[in-house]
Amino acid sequence: MREQKKQATREALRAAALRLALERGPDNVRVDDIAEAAGVSPRTYNNYFSSREQAIVAAVTSEREARVAAAVAARPGGVGLADAVVEAIVDQYTASDAPGQDALLLITTRPALRDAFIDTTTAIEHPLTEAIAERLGDGDPSIARVLAASVAAAVRVALEQWLQTAFSSSTASGLVVPSGSLPDFLRATLAPLRPALDAAEQRALRHRQR
Amino acid sequence: MREQKKQATREALRAAALRLALERGPDNVRVDDIAEAAGVSPRTYNNYFSSREQAIVAAVTSEREARVAAAVAARPGGVGLADAVVEAIVDQYTASDAPGQDALLLITTRPALRDAFIDTTTAIEHPLTEAIAERLGDGDPSIARVLAASVAAAVRVALEQWLQTAFSSSTASGLVVPSGSLPDFLRATLAPLRPALDAAEQRALRHRQR
DNA sequence: ACGCAAATTTGCGTGCGCGCAGATTTCTCT
DNA sequence: AGAGAAATCTGCGCGCACGCAAATTTGCGT
Structure with missing residues (x-):
């Protein structure tokens, strides 16, 4: 208590x-x-x-970290690591947009808040590391760590791009947050990491057969 | 002036x-x-x-960013992106160890300095993005950005691991910074990203042929 | 050489992050 | 239930980061 x-x-x-x-x-x-x-x-x-x-x-992003990790763990084992990670992240970042629309607008406005928002991506690193390590089995744990860190970095890039377009488009038209395109940005930035995720997964499979 | x-x-x-x-x-x-x-x-x-x-x-890491980017650009085109990036980074991080041995010891001691030192990895992101984009040609520029961010993240993980072992080994034996193993850590953490770098390179090649 | 414009430096004020140590609350054991 | 232990909350103080606007320096055109 x-x-x-x-x-x-x-x-x-x-x-x-x-x-x-x-x-x-x-x-x-x-x-x-x-x-x-x-x-x-x-x-x-x-x-x-x-x-x-x-x-x-935190009022907007609270416990997104745990949700992402849980979402990765929830995907069945047959799905493939890359798909599991990408879809889990897309889900969590599109789901949590709805509640605080006005809050997000506030965040995009002030640079200090914008930076703090972007910094939250590092928080998913540790939970994601464990979730990936779980899927890879107990191979080299630093592999999971690097992959998780890279995924977090890719998410950060996606958010940066998204916030930038949100800002520029809000000056052009009215005050509109193009939340619809966030999943697209996420998929786009995560795509280059798929080969790394696939390779790690197959490495783990080979290691497990032996 | x-x-x-x-x-x-x-x-x-x-x-x-x-x-x-x-x-x-x-x-x-x-x-x-x-x-x-x-x-x-x-x-x-x-x-x-x-x-x-x-x-x-900054007294220790000054302008390492530019050096890394230059080192990547300096490798001949036939080397392959993954090797170029990995070797360039290993070179720069082993080369700049020599000058400030005592300074590094100081940094590893104080947590605040340790964190600031680790944060310098993000500084290589922008120069590295341009260097990678240069090698990939003008494909999707966000690919280079994600790769550079991932590489920076991997370097950060390597530094974290290295500093952790440095700290624990210094309590066990005397005050020794195991600088010899830093390259090993770097190669280990960068290895999982090689498939992503290779894939991006081949994608660029295919795109260039067309 | 002179003066104007732009950039940089400086002093000041404000709010903030955090270490420290004592007070307070909560948990545990008998 | 009561006493002791552990964790948490709080007040205090210090240094620091930074916005702002005036002062100083630097660069340039004539």
């Missing part, structure tokens, strides 16, 4: 940060305000989030 | 930061001290480096 309370305050901080950021605009939100709204000390805030932007972004 | 002066102060800041960090230990170095030693205002310091650790680390 200690853990419950921790997650509760964490969630409270997330919610407060997002709400205040949407109400007043992200620049008019002091970290003290968020802490007060969540009913904790300002110092405690920094025990949960190491930067002000993290809390706001 | 404006650019000359800028690079001069940048270099002065680097040198001052490293010298002071080695003399007193990195915790006893204020940013004001570095600025004063370089003969500039403290505020100017932050116009060049956005964190105190960056200056110290």
Whole structure:
């Protein structure tokens, strides 16, 4: 129940940060305000989030890491590693778009939030490493780590491209986030890594036969 | 000569930061001290480096980015993309170990410096993207970007592993940095990406024939 | 050589991240 | 239930990153 309370305050901080950021605009939100709204000390805030932007972004991306890993693990073994990874990621990144449309717009606006959002891709690295290692069996564990890191990097590139087009198109037309094209970007940036994933999978198969 | 002066102060800041960090230990170095030693205002310091650790680390890794890209470009076209990239990186990361042995020891000691050192891998991404794009011809430019990002990620993993073993072995035996094994780590983490590099290269070849 | 424009430097103020140590809460064992 | 242990929360203080605008330097045209 200690853990419950921790997650509760964490969630409270997330919610407060997002709400205040949407109400007043992200620049008019002091970290003290968020802490007060969540009913904790300002110092405690920094025990949960190491930067002000993290809390706001976390409200959108919270626990996407675990979901991605679970989604990879959920795919049946016959699917092939590359397909499993790509589809799992596409699923998770398209699914979590719907809830916070306005929040995403807020994020794309402010560069600091944009960077924090992009940095969240590194968080999927560890869970994804374990999920890939699970599928590859216990070969060289550093292979899974490199593949996971590369996938995370590809996702980051996709987000960068997507946010860039979102920004430029929003100036041209109205304020529109082209969320429909995110899956396309993800598939495009993940495609070059497929040979590496396939090779690792076949290496694991050969290793397992012996 | 404006650019000359800028690079001069940048270099002065680097040198001052490293010298002071080695003399007193990195915790006893204020940013004001570095600025004063370089003969500039403290505020100017932050116009060049956005964190105190960056200056110290930059003294070791300065312009490794450009060197890696140049090394890739220097390999003859017949070598094959994967070999060109791997060997170029191994060369640059083994070559620049020699100058600052003591500095590296300092970096491995302090976690903050360790993190800053690892973060420098992202700096090679942009030059490497251009170098790879050059070799692939003008196909989809995002392919080169993903490959470069993946390579940078693999290098980061290698550095993490290397620093971890360096730390644990230094407690066991004396204060020894196992620099001899860095190339091995690099080759190991880059190996899983070879299929992706090969595939991209062949894709470019097919595209070029048409 | 002189003055104008652009770039760089500098001082100032603000908010923030975090180490530290004491107070407070929560868990565990008997 | 009660006492001790462990984890968490909180107040304090320090340095630092950075936006802003004025001052200084640098480059260029005439």
